[in-house]
Amino acid sequence: MADRTVPGAPGGDWAVVDDEVVRFTSELIRIDTTNRGGGDGRERPAAEYVAERLSDAGLRPRILESAPGRANVVARVAGSDPSAPGLLLHGHLDVVPADPALWSVPPFSGEVRDGMVWGRGALDMKNAVAMTLALVRAWARTGRRPRRDVVLAFTADEEDSAAYGAEWLVREHADLFEGCTEGVSESGGYTHHARSVTGRPVRLYPVAAGERGTAWLRLTAHGTAGHGSRSNTDNAVGALAEAVARIHAHRWPVRLTPVTRAAITEIGAAMGVKVDLDAPGFVVERDLDPLLERLDPTGQLIAGTVRNSANPTMLAAGYKVNVIPESASAGVDGRVLPGAAAEFEQTLDRLTGPAVEWAYQHRSQPLVSPVESPTFAAMRSALLAHDPEGHVVPVCLNGGTDAKQFAALGITGYGFTPLRLPPDLDYGTLFHGVDERVPVDALRFGARVLDRFLTSAG
Numbered sequence: 049m050a051d052r053t054v055p056g057a058p059g060g061d062w063a064v065v066d067d068e069v070v071r072f073t074s075e076l077i078r079i080d081t082t083n084r085g086g087g088d089g090r091e092r093p094a095a096e097y098v099a100e101r102l103s104d105a106g107l108r109p110r111i112l113e114s115a116p117g118r119a120n121v122v123a124r125v126a127g128s129d130p131s132a133p134g135l136l137l138h139g140h141l142d143v144v145p146a147d148p149a150l151w152s153v154p155p156f157s158g159e160v161r162d163g164m165v166w167g168r169g170a171l172d173m174k175n176a177v178a179m180t181l182a183l184v185r186a187w188a189r190t191g192r193r194p195r196r197d198v199v200l201a202f203t204a205d206e207e208d209s210a211a212y213g214a215e216w217l218v219r220e221h222a223d224l225f226e227g228c229t230e231g232v233s234e235s236g237g238y239t240h241h242a243r244s245v246t247g248r249p250v251r252l253y254p255v256a257a258g259e260r261g262t263a264w265l266r267l268t269a270h271g272t273a274g275h276g277s278r279s280n281t282d283n284a285v286g287a288l289a290e291a292v293a294r295i296h297a298h299r300w301p302v303r304l305t306p307v308t309r310a311a312i313t314e315i316g317a318a319m320g321v322k323v324d325l326d327a328p329g330f331v332v333e334r335d336l337d338p339l340l341e342r343l344d345p346t347g348q349l350i351a352g353t354v355r356n357s358a359n360p361t362m363l364a365a366g367y368k369v370n371v372i373p374e375s376a377s378a379g380v381d382g383r384v385l386p387g388a389a390a391e392f393e394q395t396l397d398r399l400t401g402p403a404v405e406w407a408y409q410h411r412s413q414p415l416v417s418p419v420e421s422p423t424f425a426a427m428r429s430a431l432l433a434h435d436p437e438g439h440v441v442p443v444c445l446n447g448g449t450d451a452k453q454f455a456a457l458g459i460t461g462y463g464f465t466p467l468r469l470p471p472d473l474d475y476g477t478l479f480h481g482v483d484e485r486v487p488v489d490a491l492r493f494g495a496r497v498l499d500r501f502l503t504s505a506g
Contacts, residue, residue: 061190062496065182069491070165072101072178074158076141077167083142083207087115091141091204091213095119098141098202101181105188107200112221114204118212121202122224125184127194134197135423135505136231136459138450139176140206140213143169150482163488170486172479173234176465177202179495183502194502199228206450209410214453222457230423231454235445236463237431237497238490239438241471242346244320249471251438252318253431254349256463257424258307258444259452261414263382263392265358267291268375269404276370285365287403288376292360294399295380300355302332303385307444310419311350315343318439348476353444356392358382379409383446386414412452416444417460423505427464430501434493435468466497 079097083089092113098121099109109123119141127134146155146168153159155168165175180200187193201224203213210216217224236256244250269291271284304312309325316323321342324330336354340347362379366372384392400406418424419442428440451461467490469475478484 061186064189065186065495066492068182068185069178069495070160070488072181073165073170073175073486073491074160074167076174076178077158077165077169078156080156081142081169082145083205084145085208087212089142089205089208089212090117092117092119094141095121095202095204098177098181102184102200105185107184109200110224112217114212114216114220118204120204120213120217121200122217122221123200124224125187125194125198125200127197129195132196133229134199134225134227135194135502136199136201136225136228136454137180137502138201138203138214138231138233138454139173139180140203140234140450141174141177142204142207142213143172143174144207144480146484152483155484160488164485165488165491166483166485168484170484171475172484173465175467175486175491175494176234179465179491179498182495183499186499192503194505196505197227198502199225201225203450210450210453214450218453218456225454225457225459228457228459230421231451231459231461232464233449233451233461234463234465235449236443237427237466237494238475239467239469240346240349240475242319244318246320250318251435252315252346253435253438253440253466254311254443255424255427255440256445257417257419257442258305258353258386259415259448259461260353260356260444260446261384261386261389262410262412262448262452263358263384263408264410265380265382265396265406266409267378267380267400267404267406269377270375271372273374274372276372280372283372284374284376285372287401288363288365288378291400291404292363292378294401295358295396296360298358298395298399300357300395302336302354303356303388304332304354305386305416305444307416307419307442308350308353311441311443312339314439314441315346315349318441319343319346349443352446353385356382356384356388356395358396380406384414386416388414412448413455415451415455415461417462421460423462426501426505427462430497430504431466433500434497464501466494467491468493
């Protein structure tokens with residue numbers, strides 16, 4: 049049973065936090081903020097919900113609309129040390145679509161049963177928004193304050209391009225983030241269960257200290273239109289298909305960033321596997337994949353971040369089966385490691401060839417954050433205070449978060465939404481998956497860890 053008191057606060061206040069973090073998660077899930085992409089989304093009702101609860105805590109939240117219905121909320125919690133740099137705590141209000149026919153419960157019900165809160169956004173990431181709201185309200189009741197100013201940002205459109213959310217805030221309201229040097233958000237601090245080489249259970253807590261950059265591409269081939277029955281060597285569909293096949297088959301070379309090197313070493317140590325990437329005779333291109341297989345399933349935390357990637361995802365061509373079209377197009381989801389952008393572009397030029405053009409549809413920079421920083425140390429300390437037998441390890445994310453947008457303001461980003469999860473809950477498949485849910489106990493654990501981090505981070 050977790051401690052029910054807040055250090056330095058009147059006894060019993062954690063009982064209120066425990067109730068609110070569950071209730072707020074459930075109520076936020078019930079507000080359908082589905083983002084279908086291309087501008088089709090509406091976060092305003094959730095923004096109003098958040099702003100009301102922040103106002104109840106004595107803050108002055110601002111609701112900022114980038115377009116009708118596309119709302120963001122920003123508020124500042126004053127720290128006890130005005131000379132300390134500010135910390136950005138951000139989370140998104142939108143969620144990906146959910147097909148009710150596939151779910152065991154209605155995806156926007158926010159149902160609480162079997163010790164879980166069910167629904168779209170339970171993990172990604174209305175749980176984190178609820179934790180933040182509950183903690184800020186607890187601070188207001190008890191008079192506690194973080195040492196650093198904490199800027200809260202709840203954003204729209206993270207599940208698409210961030211054009212209506214963090215990207216717009218950075219461009220139009222940069223002054224709201226003045227003084228913030230670091231930011232914390234999703235995709236880190238959750239339990240990843242593994243076993244050591246001796247079979248001993250190991251609890252890892254990966255904290256994101258980097259992200260691959262986003263490179264969404266559009267490929268276009270042009271050819272000569274004609275009748276489908278006639279020979280045509282200038283066929284746009286054929287040229288595009290060949291380029292897509294080459295991209296699909298390409299094996300990208302290994303490129304290890306400092307964060308990924310640290311991740312491999314620290315995960316190996318936690319699992320009892322000796323790792324020396326600089327050992328004589330260790331050839332990264334040859335020996336890394338077998339090493340990651342030895343670390344499975346934990347190796348999957350790393351495997352997607354040792355290379356660039358480019359996955360074909362969309363095809364469009366033609367309007368009738370007996371007509372050769374004059375053009376054809378494809379969509380490719382590319383992800384780029386820090387320092388590997390030039391190699392990515394040169395490789396795409398070669399793989400697409402002279403008959404196919406490619407261009408960026410959406411692009412965001414890769415990130416690397418220091419794992420030796422006081423902020424990372426504070427996250428590690430907060431987790432270990434509540435799970436002393438855990439192992440906190442840095443990782444680079446396969447995908448991306450709003451941290452990429454805030455990086456344009458010089459804000460270093462980390463992924464840290466702490467949750468202690470049971471071994472039988474597959475966190476990875478529930479993200480954007482069917483029957484998304486979060487344990488009630490995990491929410492309460494996360495609130496305690498986040499509170500310790502935010503009130504101690506230097």
